[in-house]
Amino acid sequence: MTNQININERIYSGIPKSTAIVICLDGSQKEYFEEASKSNLTPNLDSLISSGENLLANSAIPSFTNPNNISIVTGRPSSVHGICGNFFYTPSTGEEVMMNDPQFLRAPTIFQKYYEQGAKIAIVTAKDKLRKLLSHGLNFNDSRAICFSSEKSDQTTKNENGIENINDWLGMGVPDVYSQGLSEFVMAAGVKLLHEFKPDIMYLSTTDFIQHKYAPGDEVANTFYAMFDKYIGQLNINNNSIIITADHGMQPKSKADGSPNAIFLQDILDKKLGSDVSKVILPITDPYVVHHGALGSFATIYLKDKSKINDAMAEIKKIGEIEVVVTNEVGCKEYDLPRDRMGDIICMSSKYMTIGLAESAHDLSKLKEPLRSHGGLHEREVPFISNKKINSFDSTDKLNNYDAFYYAIAGAM
Numbered sequence: 001m002t003n004q005i006n007i008n009e010r011i012y013s014g015i016p017k018s019t020a021i022v023i024c025l026d027g028s029q030k031e032y033f034e035e036a037s038k039s040n041l042t043p044n045l046d047s048l049i050s051s052g053e054n055l056l057a058n059s060a061i062p063s064f065t066n067p068n069n070i071s072i073v074t075g076r077p078s079s080v081h082g083i084c085g086n087f088f089y090t091p092s093t094g095e096e097v098m099m100n101d102p103q104f105l106r107a108p109t110i111f112q113k114y115y116e117q118g119a120k121i122a123i124v125t126a127k128d129k130l131r132k133l134l135s136h137g138l139n140f141n142d143s144r145a146i147c148f149s150s151e152k153s154d155q156t157t158k159n160e161n162g163i164e165n166i167n168d169w170l171g172m173g174v175p176d177v178y179s180q181g182l183s184e185f186v187m188a189a190g191v192k193l194l195h196e197f198k199p200d201i202m203y204l205s206t207t208d209f210i211q212h213k214y215a216p217g218d219e220v221a222n223t224f225y226a227m228f229d230k231y232i233g234q235l236n237i238n239n240n241s242i243i244i245t246a247d248h249g250m251q252p253k254s255k256a257d258g259s260p261n262a263i264f265l266q267d268i269l270d271k272k273l274g275s276d277v278s279k280v281i282l283p284i285t286d287p288y289v290v291h292h293g294a295l296g297s298f299a300t301i302y303l304k305d306k307s308k309i310n311d312a313m314a315e316i317k318k319i320g321e322i323e324v325v326v327t328n329e330v331g332c333k334e335y336d337l338p339r340d341r342m343g344d345i346i347c348m349s350s351k352y353m354t355i356g357l358a359e360s361a362h363d364l365s366k367l368k369e370p371l372r373s374h375g376g377l378h379e380r381e382v383p384f385i386s387n388k389k390i391n392s393f394d395s396t397d398k399l400n401n402y403d404a405f406y407y408a409i410a411g412a413m
Helices: 030-038 043-051 065-074 110-116 128-134 166-170 181-196 209-213 219-235 265-273 306-317 328-335 401-411
Strands: 004-007 010-013 020-024 053-058 087-090 095-098 121-125 145-149 201-205 241-245 262-264 278-281 298-303 322-327 345-349 354-356 381-386
Touching: 004 110, 010 401, 020 065, 020 181, 020 401, 030 043, 030 219, 030 381, 043 219, 043 381, 053 401, 065 110, 065 128, 065 201, 065 401, 087 278, 110 121, 110 201, 121 128, 121 181, 128 145, 128 201, 166 181, 181 201, 181 209, 181 219, 209 219, 219 241, 241 401, 262 265, 265 278, 265 298, 265 306, 265 354, 298 306, 306 322, 306 345, 322 328, 328 345, 345 354, 381 401
Parallel strands: 020 201, 020 241, 121 145, 121 201, 262 354
Antiparallel strands: 004 010, 053 381, 087 095, 241 381, 278 298, 298 345, 322 345
16 A cells, blocks of 8 residues: 555555545536526535535547546546547548447556555446446456446446446346436445445446436426435535546537537538548447437548548638637647547537538437537536535646546545
8 A cells, every 4th residue: 555656647645534436427517507506406516515616627628428537537638548539440441449448548547556556446337338448457356346337237247347236236227228317326326335335436427318408407407416416415425525527518509490400521521522532430429329319529530542631621621610620630739639549630510510420321310309419629618526625726727527536536535
């Protein structure tokens, strides 16, 4: 055991005396909390804030789930840990590869490094796509590590998750993946683990199904934050240190008639440059696209003929609603991205616009509400709420959501 731990070139405090808890409340910009508070639905959170901090932080770019969850749990941006989307493209093979396997991680997690020092680790995530990345480096056979997802809670084993028979243990069935219940399962499990497992470090990561469908202040959204508040009251005990942040915010991205506001960039480039010249990649794409139709505000473009890069950029810049159009070199430097996992061009759309592939590539039939999505600069700002004063924070600095464990652990010493 040591008093300090060096993780990815940042010095963290040693094993905490109380539990250090970080909650990634997926898709939650500050307005969700504000609106629920106005309706007197979040008394526990309001009390927590009154004795702690209610700050804002930047998320990593692209403002998607996987890159930001991994930034939070490594304490570093994508340029260090390598996870820059839900998948990436390999031009040499033409493969589109999901980045949900630990082989794509380029940096150890905070969990792994604290586990190696003897800490007890508990991780609960809503969707299973993150679980293997989050649990990399943990040994589940010595009763010091637990990691499972709501989605696959009926498939847990001692060897794979450090716990089994989760549904019986928690008294909750497997939630529908497209429901508030998926996130409530995470929070309920966190409370039970806190009392029974007594982890030194705990991470709870929800899903943004509600935030994709309902704006801040909507009755359904308020119900979600009232549910969250109930569990916060049960976590904020015994001098535990809690940081609540998010992987990204959310913006409305629909036309007046309710249809998605999208630029189908592959169609445009095929028309202007010729077919089979460019390849548009949307890193938001994953197996769970019902609530966003694989439409987000970030795209990267590969050119077979590198001499066409300037021509492609010129055509994209003519599109008024795409506000960031930069080369790989410029974009990766500006937004801390891994150059080898980005295309020749990086694009981000304006606040209320999304970027698509070819129109025919998107099944939007299951979008029942006006589109709300994320991925660009306008969804970058997220809450950074602490139940304790952050004495070491310089208010002239800009917080990142991936500072969460640094301050949570410091607050638990």
